[in-house]
Ligand SMILES: CC(=O)N[C@H]1[C@@H](OP(=O)(O)OP(=O)(O)OC[C@H]2O[C@@H](n3ccc(=O)[nH]c3=O)[C@H](O)[C@@H]2O)O[C@H](CO)[C@@H](O)[C@@H]1O
């Protein structure tokens with residue numbers, strides 16, 4: 001079994017460069033399916049397992065995909081197939097993002113229903129509501145969602161009950177080729193939505209208002225391949241900012257875009273962290289003592305849920321009582337039990353977690369429960385007494401490129417190893 005082994009106690013210093021954003025590249029690659037003419041060339045694509053998964057989904061739909069040197073080229077000009085099978089959707093829920101493009105291009109889409117998720121129930125009713133408003137008939141059965149539209153999608157007015165990132169993206173993609181105008185209200189305002197809209201407009205779409213609560217899309221007849229560079233990953237940036245802060249380090253996070261990180265910067269500064277803008281990123285200096293704060297996750301520009309577990313790690317080192325309230329996902333506290341294994345003074349009260357610090361953190365063997373939890377446990381290991389072993393690294397690899405290598409370059413005592421566990425030895429003996 002692969003593990004990351006961290007020996008706590010090192011202050012981080014130096015420079016780290018962030019990759020292209022996972023949550024921008026996945027919808028962008030799904031959008032390349034809309035181009036019936038010409039190739040799309042996408043730059044700054046991170047080598048994440050999620051990117052390999054979406055590339056496989058596109059290939060299965062009959063697109064030609066090449067991925068070299070952080071550049072993906074997609075040729076979706078041939079007739080597309082319609083099915084995204086469960087083996088991909090199970091690995092990565094964002095596979096459902098091909099649905100809007102498929103419906104728009106072919107009038108049909110068949111996507112496996114996403115199964116359970118470690119961070120709570122994640123329905124896609126808002127995506128489907130949008131497709132139905134545009135004239136699609138949607139059927140759910142035998143583990144699949146089948147959507148079909150006769151005579152092409154029609155522009156519509158759609159109000160989202162919650163500013164869902166995925167629903168905004170999926171409906172926006174579908175609307176680009178619909179007949180007439182679509183008005184999407186109460187949409188997500190994340191920077192990744194703006195990045196997607198920028199790509200769509202380069203492809204020939206007419207999307208206005210991305211980044212605000214209302215997006216207007218005038219349908220066009222055809223879209224073309226385009227060239228696009230993915231925005232820097234604000235969550236990876238935030239994770240390294242937390243690494244600097246928790247270790248009382250001094251790190252320049254290159255590529256961090258301050259306007260994408262307003263709520264995180266505000267909370268870190270409130271905790272006593274020194275953050276300054278430099279020409280090509282943010283310098284983060286951790287104080288000797290951190291102050292506890294209260295945090296509530298919200299849709300952008302509120303505090304991002306994808307930074308919740310990393311900030312929880314930081315709060316464990318802060319003096320006083322802190323509270324994190326999770327409002328975006330219904331069950332994103334699985335990592336709390338793992339923090340407890342590291343002697344964290346922490347308790348769950350409904351949708352909130354209360355920390356009382358600073359905790360006397362101790363190294364332990366812990367399992368990542370989702371990708372941000374993986375990062376948060378490693379961050380905690382950086383300041384725990386003794387050795388921390390983090391398992392279930394498949395989660396980490398979905399969202400971070402060479403995380404241990406980047407931390408080691410900043411001075412962390414960290415390695416990634418393959419260790420055979422006692423139960424694996426038994427299995428090897430049985431199979432011998
Ligand atoms: C690939 C990607 O970009 N993933 C991000 C995206 O996920 P994702 O797009 O799945 O997140 P959403 O914004 O859609 O989900 C937010 C909340 O809305 C609920 N919901 C969503 C859709 C729907 O049809 N019905 C419904 O009830 C979800 O269950 C969840 O509780 O935004 C999340 C919220 O910022 C981030 O944590 C994820 O990292």
Ligand SMILES: C=C(OP(=O)(O)O)C(=O)O
Pocket residue numbers: 023093094119306371372399
């Ligand atoms: C929850 C996340 O991603 P996904 O929506 O792909 O599961 C995340 O990036 O933290």
